[in-house]
Amino acid sequence: xxxxxxxxxxxxxxxxxxxxxxxxxxxxxxxxxxxxxxxxxxxxxxxxxxxxxxxxxxxxxxxxxxxxxxxxxxxxxxxxxxxxxxxxxxxxxxxxxxxxxxxxxxxxxxxxxxxxxxxxxxxxxxxxxxxxxxxxxxxxxxxxxxxxxxxxxxxxxxxxxxxxxxxxxxxxxxxxxxxxxxxxxxxxxxxxxxxxxxxx
Numbered sequence: 001x002x003x004x005x006x007x008x009x010x011x012x013x014x015x016x017x018x019x020x021x022x023x024x025x026x027x028x029x030x031x032x033x034x035x036x037x038x039x040x041x042x043x044x045x046x047x048x049x050x051x052x053x054x055x056x057x058x059x060x061x062x063x064x065x066x067x068x069x070x071x072x073x074x075x076x077x078x079x080x081x082x083x084x085x086x087x088x089x090x091x092x093x094x095x096x097x098x099x100x101x102x103x104x105x106x107x108x109x110x111x112x113x114x115x116x117x118x119x120x121x122x123x124x125x126x127x128x129x130x131x132x133x134x135x136x137x138x139x140x141x142x143x144x145x146x147x148x149x150x151x152x153x154x155x156x157x158x159x160x161x162x163x164x165x166x167x168x169x170x171x172x173x174x175x176x177x178x179x180x181x182x183x184x185x186x187x188x189x190x191x192x193x194x195x196x197x198x199x200x
Contacts, residue, residue, distance in 0.1 A: 008046070010093050010100040011132065011180065012036035013172040014108045015069050017060040028114045030055035032065070032076050034089065035169025038098075043181035049092045050170040052079035056118070069167045082115050094124060103152050103176045105131035132176050139183050155179055 013036070016029035035050040052075050055061060061076050093100065102108040109129045116123050136155055140147055147158045156163050156175055159182045165171040 008041075008095065008098050009039050009043075009130075010036050010098055011039060011173050011177040012093075012100060012102050012108065013169045013176065014102075014111055015065075015071060015167065015169050016111055017055050017057060018062040018065050021060050021062050021064075022057075025057070025060060027057060027060070029111055030057060030060070031082060031111060031115055032061055032079075033069070033071060033169040035171070035173045036092065037170075037173045037177045038092070039177050039181075043177060043184065045174075045177060047092070048170065048174075049089070051085055051088070052076055053085060054079040054081050056081075070165075071168070083119055086116070086119065086121070090124060099126050099128060099130055101130035101132045101135075101176075101180075103132045103172065105129045105133070132180060136179060136183055152176065152179070159183060 012034065014031050015033040016031055019029050022029045031053045032055055033050070033052050036048070037045050038047040038049075040046055052071070054076055058073075058077065061073060066072060100109075106129075112125075113123050133150060133152075133155075137150055139145070140155075140158075145158065148154050152172065152175060153163055153166060156179055159179055161175060161178050161182060163171070163175055
């Protein structure tokens with residue numbers, strides 16, 4: 001049967017340890033901040049979630065990460081671990097009709113799945129990874145909307161959404177949700193249209 005986003009949707013974003021440093025070290029990026037908003041079928045926000053996470057490899061939260069995100073090492077050092085916070089995240093995100101999306105879903109969903117795997121926990125969320133970027137890109141191409149590039153900032157600018165903060169988990173989630181509302185609030189999204197989704 002077609003899968004319609006007709007109830008609640010989690011729009012989330014992750015900030016992570018230094019991707020290039022992780023690859024050089026032969027390991028995967030870890031979550032240092034996770035933010036999300038829960039929206040209803042009209043894309044109205046009904047709840048928010050944000051927390052810092054202390055990674056196992058704190059040394060891979062580099063000065064580049066601090067400069068890029070504005071997150072300070074001290075904030076990450078004092079944060080709870082993923083093992084201490086994942087149940088809280090599950091309580092926020094899990095439900096029979098809840099789907100999850102992020103901007104450029106491949107990276108965020110891969111990092112999230114790796115976080116569960118490190119705890120030897122089966123991935124508990126929907127197997128349909130909905131990519132907000134692909135949704136907006138598909139809409140823009142079909143409707144002939146010109147966007148200078150496919151960054152979140154450029155798309156927000158094109159659709160008249162002001163960004164107050166960038167590269168932070170909750171603000172990025174809020175901006176993505178606002179963009180989805182602007183583009184799709186009067187439309188039905190059918191995620192059987194594989195141009196709009198990625199399958200996990």
